[in-house]
Amino acid sequence: MGGSLKLFTVRGIDIRLHLTFPLILLWAAFQFGTASGAGMAGAVFGVTAVSFLFVLITLHELGHSFAAQRYGVPVKQIVLSPIGGVAQLMRMPEKPIEEFVIAIAGPAVNFVIAVLMWGAASLFDINLINTRAILLGYGGVSFAALFTYIFVYNIFLALFNLLPAFPMDGGRIFRSLLAMRLEYVRATKIAATVGRGVAILMGIYGLFNGGFFMVLIAVFIYTGATAEERMVKLRGSLRGYTVQQSYSPSVYQLSPYHNLQHVVDFMLMSGQSSFPVSQGELYVGFLTRERLEQALKTRGRHTWISDVMRRDVRPVGLTTDIYAVQQRLDAERLEALPVVENGRCLGIITRRNIQELYRFSRIAPGSLPKTQSA
Numbered sequence: 001m002g003g004s005l006k007l008f009t010v011r012g013i014d015i016r017l018h019l020t021f022p023l024i025l026l027w028a029a030f031q032f033g034t035a036s037g038a039g040m041a042g043a044v045f046g047v048t049a050v051s052f053l054f055v056l057i058t059l060h061e062l063g064h065s066f067a068a069q070r071y072g073v074p075v076k077q078i079v080l081s082p083i084g085g086v087a088q089l090m091r092m093p094e095k096p097i098e099e100f101v102i103a104i105a106g107p108a109v110n111f112v113i114a115v116l117m118w119g120a121a122s123l124f125d126i127n128l129i130n131t132r133a134i135l136l137g138y139g140g141v142s143f144a145a146l147f148t149y150i151f152v153y154n155i156f157l158a159l160f161n162l163l164p165a166f167p168m169d170g171g172r173i174f175r176s177l178l179a180m181r182l183e184y185v186r187a188t189k190i191a192a193t194v195g196r197g198v199a200i201l202m203g204i205y206g207l208f209n210g211g212f213f214m215v216l217i218a219v220f221i222y223t224g225a226t227a228e229e230r231m232v233k234l235r236g237s238l239r240g241y242t243v244q245q246s247y248s249p250s251v252y253q254l255s256p257y258h259n260l261q262h263v264v265d266f267m268l269m270s271g272q273s274s275f276p277v278s279q280g281e282l283y284v285g286f287l288t289r290e291r292l293e294q295a296l297k298t299r300g301r302h303t304w305i306s307d308v309m310r311r312d313v314r315p316v317g318l319t320t321d322i323y324a325v326q327q328r329l330d331a332e333r334l335e336a337l338p339v340v341e342n343g344r345c346l347g348i349i350t351r352r353n354i355q356e357l358y359r360f361s362r363i364a365p366g367s368l369p370k371t372q373s374a
């Protein structure tokens with residue numbers, strides 16, 4: 001993820017701060033400093049409290065991450081931004097029990113922390129003060145206030161994440177429970193519908209009570225539920241198809257010794273926007289539209305392809321699963337990937353190819369023979 005700063009690494013997982021993160025600290029300093037009327041002390045209190053919240057969020061995300069690692073799912077990183085944290089799993093397990101454990105591990109961490117804090121409060125005689133006053137910013141500046149704030153926020157974090165709506169943990173827990181009895185796509189459809197219902201209720205409540213933030217979260221949940229449903233449907237429809245059934249074999253291939261002007265001429269004529277580069281019979285690189293435009297601006301039209309082509313784009317083979325291709329296109333933000341077998345480039349597979357395959361698989365499944373059994 002661009003624009004983030006690595007803090008440290010736990011079990012191979014980078015914990016990163018998004019560059020917009022300081023905004024939330026500024027907001028906290030302002031909010032607690034001026035709104036509570038406590039001035040400088042309030043500002044320090046606010047920054048301290050919010051920093052602790054992000055420690056809680058990090059622990060929550062580590063809960064998901066460790067559970068994922070237990071099932072052999074690699075975790076790329078955890079990114080903390082002003083709106084919360086995200087543990088980026090390299091893939092989502094489809095076994096309901098695995099998804100269930102991974103999803104519930106986050107809120108479970110918060111419940112453990114709540115119990116520990118409750119124990120500490122009674123052991124060290126810390127008075128949990130009026131939570132309502134704290135949430136409204138009238139709690140004053142004291143250790144008890146800080147402790148209560150963290151305690152309350154921790155519980156809020158767990159409960160909020162347990163809302164039965166994607167992309168919250170509760171949505172995944174709900175789906176995994178349904179998927180233990182139902183087919184995965186159908187389970188997702190039901191969970192997404194319930195999630196949208198929750199979002200609509202939240203939105204209406206927020207509108208009538210002036211809860212702007214709540215309306216924002218409602219929109220976030222609504223779109224999250226829809227995105228999850230679409231993704232699972234797509235995956236379901238593409239299952240069993242491989243690159244072989246949908247790539248474009250008749251594409252123009254460049255030589256490393258063509259120049260950029262040559263590519264521009266060809267692009268205008270053909271509409272092709274991603275080019276495999278082959279030397280003799282051998283595939284050597286890939287020129288994306290983005291790289292082409294950037295090179296034209298910085299190096300000029302007489303530059304050789306070999307100087308600017310990408311060598312880091314991993315080709316796919318004829319038997320690569322289409323859904324895996326789609327995931328790579330999204331993750332690497334590419335329009336197409338080269339199709340290579342035994343060092344020779346056979347063509348490219350584009351987003352458009354996949355969209356067409358998806359469309360035909362829905363309107364006329366019989367028109368597309370599957371090579372592998374689904």
Ligand SMILES: [Zn+2]
Pocket residue numbers: 060061064106107161169
């Ligand atoms: Zn979570």
